[in-house]
Amino acid sequence: MKTQQSYAKNQLGTLYLVPTPIGNLDDMTFRAVQTLKDVDLIACEDTRMTQKLLNHFEIDTTKVSYHEHNVHAQTNELIRELLDGKNIAQVSDAGMPSISDPGVELVAAAVAQNIPVVPLPGANAALTALIASGLAPQPFTFYGFLSRKKSELNEELNHLKDKTETLMFYESPHRLVRFLKELVNVFGEERKIVLARELTKRYEEFVRGTAKEVLDWADKTELRGEFVVLVAGNEEVEEENYWENWTVLEHIEYKMTYEKLSSKEAIKLVAKERGVPKREVYAEYHQK
Ligand code: SAM
Numbered sequence: 092m093k094t095q096q097s098y099a100k101n102q103l104g105t106l107y108l109v110p111t112p113i114g115n116l117d118d119m120t121f122r123a124v125q126t127l128k129d130v131d132l133i134a135c136e137d138t139r140m141t142q143k144l145l146n147h148f149e150i151d152t153t154k155v156s157y158h159e160h161n162v163h164a165q166t167n168e169l170i171r172e173l174l175d176g177k178n179i180a181q182v183s184d185a186g187m188p189s190i191s192d193p194g195v196e197l198v199a200a201a202v203a204q205n206i207p208v209v210p211l212p213g214a215n216a217a218l219t220a221l222i223a224s225g226l227a228p229q230p231f232t233f234y235g236f237l238s239r240k241k242s243e244l245n246e247e248l249n250h251l252k253d254k255t256e257t258l259m260f261y262e263s264p265h266r267l268v269r270f271l272k273e274l275v276n277v278f279g280e281e282r283k284i285v286l287a288r289e290l291t292k293r294y295e296e297f298v299r300g301t302a303k304e305v306l307d308w309a310d311k312t313e314l315r316g317e318f319v320v321l322v323a324g325n326e327e328v329e330e331e332n333y334w335e336n337w338t339v340l341e342h343i344e345y346k347m348t349y350e351k352l353s354s355k356e357a358i359k360l361v362a363k364e365r366g367v368p369k370r371e372v373y374a375e376y377h378q379k
Contacts, residue, residue, distance in 0.1 A: 093202075097209050104131070104173040106201045107180040108194065110187045110213025113317075114292035116147055118214045124148045126211060131177040134169055136193055140184045157181060158193055166196050173206045187215045191235040191261050217259045220287035220319035225299060227324065230256040237262070237270065244270070248277040255324040264314040271306040274322070278302055283323035289316040334364065339375045 097105075107126050112118040127133055127150050134157035135141035141154060157165045169179055183192035201208050217233050234251070237260060238244045251258055262270050267286075274284070280303035288296045294316060298305055302322075334342045339361065346357035358376055362369040 093205065095205075095207055097207050099207075101207060102176060103204075103206050104175065104177040104179060105207045105209055106169075106173060106197065107178065108188050108198070108208065108210045109180045109182050110211060110215065111141070111144055111182050111185055113185045113214045113216050113219070113290055116144070118291055119144070119148065120211065120213055123211055123213055124150065127152055127180055127182075129178070130180040132169075132172060132179045134165070134179055134181045134197070136183040136188075141182055144182075152180075157197065162193060162196050166200050169197060170200050170204060170206070173201060174204060185214070185216075187213065190215060190217070190233075214291070216261065216287075216290055216317070216319050219290050220285070220321055221257065221259060223297065224257075224285040224287065224321045226257045226283065226285060226321055228257070231259060232256050233259045235261050239266065241269075241273070244273055245277065248273055252278050253325050253328045255326070255328055257324055258322040260320040260322070262318050262320050264316060264318060267314055267318055267320075268306070268309050270320065271302065271309055274320075275302045275306050278322065278325075282325075285321040287319040287321065290319070292316070334361075339365070339372055343372070343376055 107130060109123050109126055111123070127145070127148070130152060133141065133145075133152050133154045135154050136156075136158050138154045138156050145151070145154075155165070155169075157169065173179055181188050181194055181197060183189075183194065186192070188194035189198060198208055221228055221231060232251075232254060237247050260270075271284075274282070280301060282302045284300070284302050284305050286296075286298040286305060286309075288294070288298070298308055300308070334345070337345070342361045342365070343354065343357045346352045346360055347354060350357075352360065354376065358372045359369060362372040365372070
């Protein structure tokens, strides 16, 4: 076990995880700007991309690149700097580092070395989409990008189709129609879905409807920009052992009230779901 007091005095440097805007530069927080000014080094997914942000906020901190192709070597190098007492901010091109972006290896390596890791709150495409989607905001599963291979995509969707929580995906515009087709195929035409496009930008748009309606829309629209796809949980699946904390009587009453069953039908089903003899359930019901 380990504990981290983020702001205790320390000989080591601190790794700050700094979210950056997903479109609208005004979404950069005061604290994020100040942190990028104060640190010794900014580890960027793409230094040219981050330079635009730094120019806008007049930040002249030294940058190094930290992206999927140099993760291993750069993680070691950045950890050396942190052990040396340097403070480092890690940013990705947009939104939260580590969320479908580079970062996790650096965080894990810092944690392993007891280097404080301090996250800043800020922009994130999935959560921004979720709160305006109109779908259940919790529970949810954030999935990020699904596989680009058709057979793996189909397998992943089959694995997810009975989930009862809201599902959130990232998808590029040129793969969106293919993704929606597979979604209709596996989840059915009636599943409620929401597309959130170009969040925080001028052409921000939400498309809400059934999977089939949204696929038809996407099929006849020139798709541009960035998309979050949100999918309502499967409402037809009853959670396994939903009755676990109920008495037999509560279980029977639930069946009679919400599934409109007679007491006889309810007793039969309750016995089946609980895996106990019908006469036991019957006896309990008639003792009440
Ligand atoms: N780290 C980012 C975050 O915290 O949201 C996500 C980075 S991931 C490489 C990029 C994907 O996020 C895009 O393909 C798109 O699915 C989604 N995305 C990013 N910005 C968006 C925006 N402004 N509107 C809608 N989706 C966006």
